[in-house]
Amino acid sequence: MFHPAFSRFPPCGSHYFPTSFRTIHTAMITATNIGLSYGKRVIFKEVNIKFTPGNCYGLIGANGAGKSTFLKILSGEIDPQQGQVSIDPGKRLTVLRQDQFAFDEHTVINTVIMGHKKLYEVMAERDKIYAKTEFTEADGMRSGELEVLFGEMNGYESESEAAVLLNGVGIGEELRQKKMKELEGTDKVRVLLAQALFGNPDILLLDEPTNQLDIATITWLENFLSRFSNTVIIVSHDRHFLNQVCTHMADIDYSKIQVYVGNYDFWQQASQLQLRQKETENKKTKAKEQDLKDFIRRFSSNASKAKQATSRKKLLEKLTIEDMPMSSRKYPFIDFKPERPSGDIILEIENLSKTVDGVTMFKDFSLSVGKGDKIAFVGSNGLAKTTFFQILAGELEPDAGTVRWGVTISKAYFPKENNSYFKDTDMNIVTWLRQYAPPQETESFVRGFLGRMLFSGEEALKKVSVLSGGERVRCMLSRMMLSGANALILDEPTNHLDLESITSLNNALTAYPEAMLFSSHDHQLVSTVANRIIEFLPDRITDARMSFDDYLTTCCGLELEAA
Structure with a gap:
């Protein structure tokens, strides 16, 4: 509508x-x-x-x-x-x-x-x-x-x-x-x-x-x-x-x-249609150009065809092939491929509690994650979500409760704040990423991987300490892709990304076949990826197996934040 x-x-x-x-x-x-x-x-x-x-x-x-x-x-x-x-x-x-x-x-x-x-x-x-x-x-x-x-x-x-x-x-x-x-x-x-x-x-x-x-x-x-x-x-x-x-x-x-x-x-749709039309017109013009050149080459020395050859030379001179300038718009290749499928048990959480600076983030929270669950964590309390993800990633201890990952699970974590991954290092991007690549992979493999993530040529030799916010996010996503994980944890992965990178990430997360727990401000990403919504509210936690748009309509009106 x-x-x-x-x-x-x-x-x-x-x-x-x-x-x-x-x-x-x-x-x-x-x-x-x-x-x-x-x-x-x-x-x-x-x-x-x-x-x-x-x-x-x-x-x-x-x-x-x-x-x-x-x-x-x-x-x-x-x-x-x-x-x-x-x-x-x-x-x-x-x-x-x-x-x-x-x-x-x-x-x-x-x-x-x-x-x-x-x-x-x-x-x-x-x-x-x-x-x-x-x-x-x-x-x-x-x-x-x-x-x-x-x-x-x-x-x-x-x-x-x-x-x-x-x-x-x-x-x-x-x-x-x-x-x-x-x-x-x-x-x-x-x-x-x-x-x-x-x-x-x-x-x-x-x-x-x-x-x-x-x-x-x-x-x-x-x-x-x-x-x-x-x-x-x-x-x-x-x-x-x-x-x-x-x-x-x-x-x-x-x-x-x-x-x-x-x-x-x-x-x-309009820009893609316009681009396809230009490409089609150029192909037709190039084909016509080749036909004219072939005719001229075959008959320019033939007395009976000389006049026609001269006429075609004039047509050839009038043909113009429209330049297709290099667009500044580039889409990184993002693809999360799990090395192996997960077993039946993904994640079991029982009675999890955590307080930060005297404020309760969540209390006695229990959760069972099944195969194919793509859970969006929503609500206005961003600190509660970040704290929860840090506990799942093993970076923070809960005050009470247990977190048990399945024995077949390998997880990859995208943190909301990534400064600790880039500070106090003089590495370039190739060296930085290679430490997360499988040991048998060569530098050329890492360079090729980075090229698909828009770090080609000299760009791949930039010091990680001077990268922009968007470049750091692409590095962190590259790190996750190399892990081959069959469970993903992502805390605000669209921050600092341009529309093209967000679109590529959106497509990759939609195609990912395994379990995922994530938060994002991007409404379209949440609505197209998530099949389960968990909202942290001040007095309770809701859990609904439905799309984000259905959740907004049926469960909470407009009380929550897609974050």
């Missing part, structure tokens, strides 16, 4: 054409001939794009393609080396800020209102005048002017609007008068989201808005954006979220940006 946002889509049958073939309405924000390079590396070249009112654009591309950079260019934070960005006169643009410490000295409610800069300035000046002990005639005149401006910008409703937004993102009334520095990091993220949404901005730029949000807040945001009538541009690695809210996809590749009508799934 389509999300309400899709009611803005054109009729069926038109989803697979880039908007360059469609009528464009008046633009709210326009980028013209944008160019940006860092040294020899070209990020954007002659980018022309218009973002129109009433549409929600998902900005997608491989890691390093320039998604966040382009948002900064649109917002004015970064100046392009070429071209310009123009915004319709009188239109207000807001950005989801990433600096959690920028508003530490302000109250939560004021931080939200500061999302409308002009309104907040008027409010602050007005309050400053009213706070004076002596009120001059000039103050009276100015306060009257400010009251008019305040009313025109719906200032009298600002606190109630901010409160509604804060409630929507999960910030309770008890936190609204606290200073931002008193809040936890996850709560600060929510407040900054409310700040970006405040005051009905004409243009809304959101960079990874679902990070650290629970499923209830993400659903609230999806509904908010589906009703939002202005222009939205989003960068997100959450495929489910993009499918729910986006009416268009803006694909960054080949240093260009091409816009497609439809959500993320539509883009996948």
Whole structure:
């Protein structure tokens, strides 16, 4: 069933054409001939794009393609080396800020209102005048002017609007008068989201808005954006979220940006269809080129055919084979192959209990894992899930209870935090991974393995101490693949990965035939992989043998977090 946002889509049958073939309405924000390079590396070249009112654009591309950079260019934070960005006169643009410490000295409610800069300035000046002990005639005149401006910008409703937004993102009334520095990091993220949404901005730029949000807040945001009538541009690695809210996809590749009508799934089909069409056209052109060359070679010296040969030479000169530039979008090859099938007994847990810093994570928890179980552990308490996985992996001792793995089981663990695997070492990637490979395997085997994980050539010789978050995750997944394990434990494996790597991981986990226990923020991964859901709640633990979407619908409404 389509999300309400899709009611803005054109009729069926038109989803697979880039908007360059469609009528464009008046633009709210326009980028013209944008160019940006860092040294020899070209990020954007002659980018022309218009973002129109009433549409929600998902900005997608491989890691390093320039998604966040382009948002900064649109917002004015970064100046392009070429071209310009123009915004319709009188239109207000807001950005989801990433600096959690920028508003530490302000109250939560004021931080939200500061999302409308002009309104907040008027409010602050007005309050400053009213706070004076002596009120001059000039103050009276100015306060009257400010009251008019305040009313025109719906200032009298600002606190109630901010409160509604804060409630929507999960910030309770008890936190609204606290200073931002008193809040936890996850709560600060929510407040900054409310700040970006405040005051009905004409243009809304959101960079990874679902990070650290629970499923209830993400659903609230999806509904908010589906009703939002202005222009939205989003960068997100959450495929489910993009499918729910986006009416268009803006694909960054080949240093260009091409816009497609439809959500993320539509883009996948449209871009693949377009690529296949180009390949087919090139094949036909190459075949025709070869036929012409054969004719010319056979008959160019034949007097009776010379005229035809000359004619075909002219046709050959007019033939053009479209270049297929190298895409920045790359999919790692992820495949977990167990060395042997598991026996009937996978994992038995009895009366497991653990307390961390005086807080009970779980108590008297029992669990039996059977063949083919793919269990997603969900709930807002990420520490409880991580603690549980650490106990299963043997990295942490429980306070009480037993964990018994079957005698046929070999397990592989993907930790949420992997710093300990990479610090205090001067190894390159090849040397690092080889220590986890079977002893009989050669360096060329390890290099070939790394090549499939996008560490080819010199990339494989990078020091592991300088790897990015996404590169470390690919290393950890490589380590797991080499283990040949028949039971997997994965704690937030999609963190730091781009959409292409998440898609590859999703496919690999779906195909894995043995038992798996995992957690993930990625809704689509959980819904397509898990056949059993276990939720850690404050007062109980639920266990349901069903898909994630069925669990959301039938068991808990929107109380849980896919994390």
